[in-house]
Amino acid sequence: MADRTVTEAQEHREIIEALFGFVDKAVAPIEEEHAELLADETRVFDERGLMSPEYQDISRQVRELSAEAGFYSLYGAEELGGGNLSAAGIVAIQEAMHHRYGPNRSVVHESVIPSPFTNGLSPLLLELDEGLREEKLEAIAAGTATLCFALSEPDAGSDVFNLKTRASAVDGGWVLNGQKQWISNAAHASHAFVFAVTDPEAFKARTGGITCFFVDTDAEGFSVDTGIPMMGNRGSNATIISLTDVHVTPRQIVGEEGKALKLALGGISRGRLTMSATCVGLARWALDMSLEYANTRRTFGRTIGEHQMVQAKLAEMAMEIYLCKSAVLRTAEMVDAGEASVKETSIIKARCTEMVGRVLDEAIQIHGGLGLTNELGLEAGYRFARMLRIPDGTSEIQRRTIARRMLAGDSTL
Numbered sequence: 001m002a003d004r005t006v007t008e009a010q011e012h013r014e015i016i017e018a019l020f021g022f023v024d025k026a027v028a029p030i031e032e033e034h035a036e037l038l039a040d041e042t043r044v045f046d047e048r049g050l051m052s053p054e055y056q057d058i059s060r061q062v063r064e065l066s067a068e069a070g071f072y073s074l075y076g077a078e079e080l081g082g083g084n085l086s087a088a089g090i091v092a093i094q095e096a097m098h099h100r101y102g103p104n105r106s107v108v109h110e111s112v113i114p115s116p117f118t119n120g121l122s123p124l125l126l127e128l129d130e131g132l133r134e135e136k137l138e139a140i141a142a143g144t145a146t147l148c149f150a151l152s153e154p155d156a157g158s159d160v161f162n163l164k165t166r167a168s169a170v171d172g173g174w175v176l177n178g179q180k181q182w183i184s185n186a187a188h189a190s191h192a193f194v195f196a197v198t199d200p201e202a203f204k205a206r207t208g209g210i211t212c213f214f215v216d217t218d219a220e221g222f223s224v225d226t227g228i229p230m231m232g233n234r235g236s237n238a239t240i241i242s243l244t245d246v247h248v249t250p251r252q253i254v255g256e257e258g259k260a261l262k263l264a265l266g267g268i269s270r271g272r273l274t275m276s277a278t279c280v281g282l283a284r285w286a287l288d289m290s291l292e293y294a295n296t297r298r299t300f301g302r303t304i305g306e307h308q309m310v311q312a313k314l315a316e317m318a319m320e321i322y323l324c325k326s327a328v329l330r331t332a333e334m335v336d337a338g339e340a341s342v343k344e345t346s347i348i349k350a351r352c353t354e355m356v357g358r359v360l361d362e363a364i365q366i367h368g369g370l371g372l373t374n375e376l377g378l379e380a381g382y383r384f385a386r387m388l389r390i391p392d393g394t395s396e397i398q399r400r401t402i403a404r405r406m407l408a409g410d411s412t413l
């Protein structure tokens, strides 16, 4: 390992230790105070699948504490006042947090450090008009204002070239009209990155034509129609939103007019890498629990870890995790080296999200009836893992990308 890499790895370990210290000292008491609520999904989410006001309040407290302690903006760029961590640093932290805290500490995972592109110091903020950014940045960095990323629509999930939301030119800017679906956090966000077609011709020719706008969620015509109750993540906090004649000005354009698809894909790519590291961490958490249980639970006069069939499960889990972890680290190194890594990011997104599902499934099996109880968190992890195969590009879309890149000549592995 080069000296620089050794120093960086040491720095990452120190940040992780500090983060653990912060969670244990500052967040755990809040979790303890609200233990009953946090253990009850029907109180964390309302019947529409949206965060309840009580949960929002807990989440806000944790965000603000994390911002004060300097952790909330860890993944943000230096120009935005963030921690400017490398991709290697982000995946190390993401894995470590999920390995240590498992799936049941939602407030830790959602509020201590936000998603690296849809919330907090998103790199999309770098593309914002400077004046507007200055106005909004402080509240976003402090966790008092949150964001959402509104690309998907009822008819445009995998197929972004089916977007129907239009921005029509009017005096002084555009008006946005359309509907967005599956948008995480829109009901609680202060601002939304909204993607709309500004040039139907270029869009039809697939040469561009999509523009991203930074929209205040209290703007006239911006409304959250409903939440979408669903499995995983203890509900989901996903929403359907409507845009009805929402006025936007050139100042609200994120990046360049008509060139937002690249921005969106860049962000999603970052999300895929982080999600892959989350899977590795969560799978390690489940494996550790399984090892402990295998060493203590006894059947037929011996620990279940002494039965070959259980050993085989443990070995399979470890093999899968080790290979995924190695691939995530390698992909992060490619990102940090500025190498093209579209194919590799798709490989790890598909494989890690599938791997964590299999590992959680086997962990439940090893725990027998206990594995199915709400007590251990394995069933919550299993539902969360199942959810991950859909957002940020489904497993099928990742395979499509991998195959298409290879067929076009990018076949290095």
Ligand SMILES: Cc1cc2nc3c(=O)[nH]c(=O)nc-3n(C[C@H](O)[C@H](O)[C@H](O)COP(=O)(O)OP(=O)(O)OC[C@H]3O[C@@H](n4cnc5c(N)ncnc54)[C@H](O)[C@@H]3O)c2cc1C
Pocket: 118, 149, 150, 151, 152, 154, 155, 156, 157, 158, 159, 181, 182, 183, 184, 185, 236, 238, 387, 390, 391, 392, 393, 394, 395, 396, 397, 400
């Ligand atoms: C929990 C959650 C949170 C989300 N958060 C956000 C968010 O914050 N912002 C946002 O913009 N979006 C968000 N999404 C939307 C997400 O990105 C889409 O759900 C995803 O891209 C899939 O789109 P779809 O649901 O429309 O499925 P479809 O695109 O309709 O796909 C249906 C099925 O067909 C398969 N399929 C489609 N095309 C092909 C093909 N060419 N080859 C083979 N198979 C194919 C898919 O893999 C899938 O199995 C979220 C989704 C979820 C579940």
